[in-house]
Amino acid sequence: MKNNSRNSRNSLVMNSSGFISYQEKPTNLPDEFKPLVEECRPFYEDMYQYRYNS
Numbered sequence: 001m002k003n004n005s006r007n008s009r010n011s012l013v014m015n016s017s018g019f020i021s022y023q024e025k026p027t028n029l030p031d032e033f034k035p036l037v038e039e040c041r042p043f044y045e046d047m048y049q050y051r052y053n054s
Helices: 003-014 031-048
Strands: none
């Protein structure tokens, strides 16, 4: 990692006053992967109950 990018990121953290709210990003999934997503969705939904909540 470049030193200047690390310093820039550190200064952003040090000068922050909190977290920004989550903004959902658009999904750009190729059509060829959509069946795989649907096949995996039940497993994801089952594991969702075990997610970390602070």
